[in-house]
Amino acid sequence: MRCSRCGANVVEGDRFCENCGAPVAVQAGPVCPVCGQQSEPGIRFCQQCGAELSAGPRPAQPAQSDDDGPTMLSQSPLLKPPFQAPQAGVPGTGQDDRFQQTMQSDWTVPSTQPQSAQPVPTAQPVPAGQPYQAVQQYAGQYGAAQPGAVFPPQAVQPPAQPSRPGESAGKGKKKTALIVGIIIAVLVVALVAGFGVWWFILRDSDTQSAQTQSTSQQSGKTKSGDSKAAKDDKPCTAAPDAELGSVDHSDANLVAQLQLTSNCASTKDGDTAEFKESDVKVSIKDDEGNVIASAVFDFSKQPVKFNGETANVALEFTTRQYWRPYDQIETGSAEVILQTGQSGTGEAGSADGDALAGSDIDSEDAERYAQLALSWQLKHDESAASRFYTTYTTQLSSKKNGMKADGKTWHYVDIYEQFLQQRIKHKNAILIWSGDYPTYTKADASTAYYVILSGDTVDSVKAGDAWCKSNGYGAADCAVVDLQ
Structure with missing residues (x-):
């Protein structure tokens, strides 16, 4: 079957054309006096609006014979079905106010005549490419349209497709999360950049300024040695x-x-x-x-x-x-x-x-500098100490850190101070570590003392004893040693 209006194929049983929305004429069926819908033969209630097809003029019926033949279905008692309640936006329920002004249009199905069924006028074809338009029809007590009135397709717009539940909220949340992420990224980059500037530029500048007052602190002096501008007579506070x-x-x-x-x-x-x-x-x-x-x-x-x-x-x-x-x-x-x-x-x-x-x-700084100085001195004096493997010299002191002797506890500052004092008295004095030489480790392998040697060479033990006495040392303060 084809639509009488646009010529499109119509599936048998459809009431409206899927292409243009025009009513599909049904053969040999009455026309609804309310909505103008062509019904199938034998139907007493309009399948479109529910109106009773027997109400109003009917098409002429064929003559009946006098014999008791089968009675026409139209002569049997009519059962009125319950009328469908109006629903907003549902065709035929009379609830959509958007179509009130288009009720009367040039696309109207003529009313039926009591003598005979009138054919439904052929609708005008819809232009090529015209999208499908739903047809809203109103009937019954809720503002029903005039009998036979339908809406032209161009007056009806298809309903907008509803969005999925939560779709808008989801998009909003994603957009908000993106903005928050961008702001956090910008703040992190700014913090990292600020820290980098401080670490590589400002920190070094502050450290150098704390250590010494350089010439760049004075506005009147340049690195090239330019003369300084005259200033008020103020005290000079910058270190030279x-x-x-x-x-x-x-x-x-x-x-x-x-x-x-x-x-x-x-x-x-x-x-x-x-x-x-x-x-x-x-x-x-x-x-x-x-x-x-x-x-x-x-x-x-x-x-x-x-x-x-x-x-x-x-x-x-x-x-x-x-x-x-x-x-x-x-x-x-x-x-x-x-x-x-x-x-x-x-x-x-x-x-x-x-x-x-x-x-x-500060005493802690002095102690640290003295300990480093002792280590430096041991390395410096190694070569001078090597000659006493084959000859004698005299020992003037033997101390270690934390040792209690001479009425005090000895620390690195005290040990190095004693070495400096002996170095002034004896210009050849040297410092050695007892654990590095056999003459000390033979008696105690774990020996760990800073030993001060006079560095003067003597040929024998007797000559060494004479050296101690001549320099004012007693037996407890001076001893003759070799390093072998």
Whole structure:
């Protein structure tokens, strides 16, 4: 079967064309007086709107014979089915207000006549490509349409496809999660970048500034040596640069000659301001970075006066403030560091001549520097000790850390201080480790002492005893030894 309006194939039994929505004419059936639907033969109620097909004019019936033949189904009592309750959006229930203004249209099925069934007018074909349009029809007591009125396909829009449950909420949650993730990623990148800048740039800058007051801290001085601009007469608080010129000793103390270069601006008169800061730590390091001297000086008692931009000063370090024999310090490779705002311990001693004496540094730092100095000294003196395998020398001391002797507990600072004192008295004095030489391990394989040798050669034990007496040592303080 084909649709009388658009010509599309229609499955038998369908009431409306699936292509254009036009009613499908049913052969030999009455037309509903309410909605105009063609019904099948023998049906008493409209299958579209439920109206009774017997209501209103009926098509003419064929004549009946006088004999008792079978009675037409139309003459039997009619049972009215319950009328379907109106439902919004359901064709034929009269609940959709969108179609109230299209009730009367040019697409109307003529009313039936009582004499005979009238054929349903052929509907106009839908233009090619016209999508399927649902037809809403209204009937019954809820605003029923006029008999035979139907809606043209162009007045009806197909209902929007409903979204899946939770689809909008899911998309919203995904979008929110994406935005939160982007914000977190940006914050993490910013934190990492900030930490990297601090670690590689600002941290090193702060550390260097804490160790020494460099020339770049003064706005009036440049690295190229340009002259400094004149400033108000303010105290010079920036530590000068320093170089180690020479070293000597005064008794057992170390005397270091320093050449200072001012890092302060010139005064209004063109003179360089004096440096007179108190609590200035002065440290000397060797070319391996080992601290070999360190003390805290008060320059307010003896201000540094510059001749132009430079000045020479003498600083004196006691035997508890330096850790290298004065004649083993390489001045050309040594580094001098001045740090302001540092606190010393105890009182500064008196110094000879024009030298400035300082107070001790923190005891823990001094102990650490002394222990490193003892290790350095053992390696340095190995070659000198090797000649005493075949001859004699004299032993002046044997101590170890934590040992109680001479009324005190010995620490690394005490052991190295004693070595420096002996080194001043005996210029050939050396330091050895007892566990490295047979003369000590034969009696005790676990021996572990720092041993001070005079380093002077003697031919026999008798000659060694004479050496001890001539230098003022008793039997408990001086012994003749060889290292074999």
